[in-house]
Amino acid sequence: MRQPQKTGKPGYRQRDNVEHEGYDGVHSDLHGELNNQNGVNLFEKILSRNNLNQAYLQVVRNKGAAGLDGMTYDQLLPHLKEQREELLVKLHNGTYRPQPVLRVEIPKPDGGVRKLGIPTVIDRMIQQAINQVLQPIFDPTFSDNSFGFRPKRSAHQAITLAK
Numbered sequence: 001m002r003q004p005q006k007t008g009k010p011g012y013r014q015r016d017n018v019e020h021e022g023y024d025g026v027h028s029d030l031h032g033e034l035n036n037q038n039g040v041n042l043f044e045k046i047l048s049r050n051n052l053n054q055a056y057l058q059v060v061r062n063k064g065a066a067g068l069d070g071m072t073y074d075q076l077l078p079h080l081k082e083q084r085e086e087l088l089v090k091l092h093n094g095t096y097r098p099q100p101v102l103r104v105e106i107p108k109p110d111g112g113v114r115k116l117g118i119p120t121v122i123d124r125m126i127q128q129a130i131n132q133v134l135q136p137i138f139d140p141t142f143s144d145n146s147f148g149f150r151p152k153r154s155a156h157q158a159i160t161l162a163k
Contacts (some may be wrong), residue, residue, distance in 0.1 A: 046133045047091060055129035056080070059121055067120030068102040076121045087122070098123045 045051060059073055066072045071079060080087070090096035101117035108114055119127065139150060147158040 042133055046129050047088065051129050051132055052125070054132060055125045058128050058132075059125045062124075064121075064124070065102075065104075065118050067118050067123065068100055069120045069122075071121050073121050076125065079122070091126070096126075098126075 056076065059076065063073055087096070099120045099122075101119050104116050104118060105113035106116050135151070142150065145158075145161070147153045147155065147161075
């Protein structure tokens with residue numbers, strides 16, 4: 001157990017972290033769920049052939065601009081056919097690193113610009129694969145009053161609810 005640290009004020013002792021003493025070394029239930037959800041390893045589920053295929057199809061449906069590497073969504077399949085095993089190995093052993101995003105400025109209707117980051121199509125596919133597995137687990141735990149970045153919810157619905 002960690003000992004409280006002395007501060008510059010006499011008689012005042014402060015812990016070196018914000019955890020309650022009884023929680024030292026304790027992981028949340030969520031930690032176990034990410035590693036194992038009802039007997040299923042979530043990482044393996046994310047990297048399953050079926051899930052990756054669905055993620056690929058969603059990225060192609062969404063189309064979108066090429067990222068920093070210049071690869072377009074229609075170049076993704078030939079790339080994956082050639083590099084699939086190498087990509088999976090990097091993901092499994094933790095050496096995969098997402099590429100930097102391409103920064104572009106989108107003009108706003110009222111003037112000015114909005115900065116937008118465009119990931120590579122490979123990174124978008126991996127993000128989609130992760131989302132497809134984790135969203136059904138976590139979305140039901142969110143408040144009914146939570147609208148940000150959730151399926152079938154919008155800022156317009158939040159405004160309507162607030163009125």
